Structures are given as structure tokens and as C-alpha cells.
Amino acid sequence: MNPVLDPVIHPLYRLQLCAMLDAGTAVESSVLRAHLGLSPSAFSKQVAALVEAGYVRQERGELDSRKTWLSLTKAGSRAYRGHIRALETIVSGTFQEES
Amino acid sequence: MVSAMETNAPIPNRSQASAALAAAQSAQDSIRSQPWPWWLYVSNGLFLGVSALLPLLGRPGSGLLAVLVVAACAFNYWAGSRMGLPFAVPRCRVFIVAVVLSTLFVVASLAASWAGMWGLVWVCAAGTVLSFGTGSVFHYRATRR
Numbered sequence: 001m002n003p004v005l006d007p008v009i010h011p012l013y014r015l016q017l018c019a020m021l022d023a024g025t026a027v028e029s030s031v032l033r034a035h036l037g038l039s040p041s042a043f044s045k046q047v048a049a050l051v052e053a054g055y056v057r058q059e060r061g062e063l064d065s066r067k068t069w070l071s072l073t074k075a076g077s078r079a080y081r082g083h084i085r086a087l088e089t090i091v092s093g094t095f096q097e098e099s
Numbered sequence: 100m101v102s103a104m105e106t107n108a109p110i111p112n113r114s115q116a117s118a119a120l121a122a123a124q125s126a127q128d129s130i131r132s133q134p135w136p137w138w139l140y141v142s143n144g145l146f147l148g149v150s151a152l153l154p155l156l157g158r159p160g161s162g163l164l165a166v167l168v169v170a171a172c173a174f175n176y177w178a179g180s181r182m183g184l185p186f187a188v189p190r191c192r193v194f195i196v197a198v199v200l201s202t203l204f205v206v207a208s209l210a211a212s213w214a215g216m217w218g219l220v221w222v223c224a225a226g227t228v229l230s231f232g233t234g235s236v237f238h239y240r241a242t243r244r
Contacts, residue, residue, distance in 0.1 A: 005110060015119060016126035023127035028183030035129045067183075084123060090116035 003085035008053040010083070013038065013046045018080040021056065021072045029058075029068040055079055131190035134242040139178050140235040146171040147231050150205045151224035154212030161209070191241040197234020201227045 009018055013036055020032055033043040047070065050056035055076030061067035072080065111119060150167050153160040179185035189195065208223035 012119065012122055015123055019123035019126040020130045023130040023187060024184050025186035027130065027187075028180075031130075031133075031183035035126065063180075084120070087111070087116040087120050087123075090111060091113055091120065093113070 002082055003089045004082040005086045006079045006083045008049060008055060009080055014050055017046060017050065018072065018076065021070060022077065022080055026069050026071040029070055032070060050076065128190055130184060130187050132242050133182060133184055133187060142174065144228055144231050147201045147205060148224055148228045151208040151227040154209050154220055155217065189238055191238045194234040194238035197230045201231040204230065
């Protein structure tokens with residue numbers, strides 16, 4: 001996994017959102033919003049940015065269409081893990097900025 | 100070599116990166132530390148206990164065991180979906196070890212029945228319930244701090 005800082009994931013709420021989806025695989029949106037402590041509109045904005053980037057998949061529940069389920073796409077998972085690796089590299093002091 | 104994609108945000112310094120990593124870890128922990136309803140512990144304990152005793156029925160018991168395993172998986176998926184987290188693996192390591200141990204006791208119970216050691220089946224069933232019960236206590240306390 002190449003360490004790459006991703007500008008879409010970089011904002012804290014989006015990083016946390018991706019982290020939770022990485023841990024939970026598929027998570028219901030109200031659970032994510034409750035954990036982040038965001039208003040519905042603020043949460044929707046963060047999700048929309050990740051969906052637009054192709055990092056998060058948003059689906060209505062099959063059994064209960066009132067529920068919305070979020071999951072990381074393959075691209076999203078790669079981007080998230082690459083971003084985490086980049087952060088770890090910065091912390092370890094081995095970060096080198098590409099010119 | 101780390102690359103930074105075209106971004107409006109500056110590259111974080113070491114302290115900012117550390118804080119971001121901590122925030123990500125905390126977010127993951129919050130998902131994996133979601134409290135379970137009490138009935139989920141009880142039902143899983145019953146599933147495991149019954150699974151360990153089914154070999155007493157002989158060959159029909161093995162068939163029923165397969166059915167019970169599928170039913171338990173479906174039930175846990177349903178319960179997880181109710182909580183909004185059908186696939187989150189608990190963070191509590193003691194609980195994970197306890198679940199693995201309980202499963203091993205069920206397998207041991209099956210093996211004991213094949214060997215005709217019926218007393219050992221009862222011991223394995225007790226081991227199944229005790230190990231899961233112990234793990235449940237740790238999980239309950241860890242998720243309700």
C-alpha cells in the first residue's frame with residue numbers, strides 16, 4: 001500500500017468516517033452520524049464528498065428502505081489505507097515530499 | 100516516499116498527523132466497542148451450549164448442528180443489522196479468545212461423541228458455556244465504561 005495523503009479523506013470527519021467504515025465494513029448511517037456528533041446536513045455533506053470521489057457506497061436497506069447503509073468501495077479502502085500509511089510515515093519521520 | 104495529491108490542505112506536521120491517527124483509531128474503537136443488548140449474549144450462549152450437546156443425539160445431532168450454526172449466523176447478522184453494524188468485530192480481545200475457545204469446545208464435543216466418550220460431551224458443553232459466559236462479562240464491561 002503506497003502512502004499517499006488524500007485531500008478528500010484528509011478532513012477529520014471524513015477520515016473518521018472512513019475509519020469507521022474500514023472497521024465495520026457496512027454501517028448504518030445513523031450510527032455513523034451519532035458517533036461523529038454531526039447534524040444531518042453536515043453529515044450528508046461529508047458523505048456526499050466521499051461518494052462523489054468514489055470512495056463510499058451508499059445504499060438503501062433491502063429489508064428496511066428507511067435505513068441507509070454506507071460502505072467503503074475498493075478505491076475508498078485503498079485511499080484510506082494509503083492515507084493512514086502516509087500519516088504513519090509523517091509521524092515516524094520518514095516522510096519525503098515528492099517534488 | 101510519501102506523495103501528496105493535489106490538495107488545498109497543507110501537509111500535516113508530525114503532531115497533526117499523530118492526532119489524526121489517534122482520531123481514526125478512536126473512531127474505529129467506537130464502532131468495535133458498540134454495546135450489545137443483553138439478549139444477544141444469552142442467545143449466543145444458548146446457541147453454543149445446545150451446539151455442544153447436540154452430538155449426544157448421534158448422527159441426527161450432527162445434521163442439526165449444521166442447521167444450528169447457520170441459524171446462529173443468521174440470527175447474529177439480524178441482530179447486528181438492528182444495531183446498524185452487522186459485520187463489526189468486537190474489540191475486546193478476551194471476548195474474541197472466549198468465543199474461539201467456546202467454538203473449540205463444540206468441536207471437541209463432536210469429536211468426543213464420535214469416540215463414544217459421552218461424559219466428555221457434557222464437560223465440553225460446560226466448557227463452551229463457561230468460556231463464552233466469561234468472555235461476555237468482559238465484553239459487557241468493556242463496552243459500557
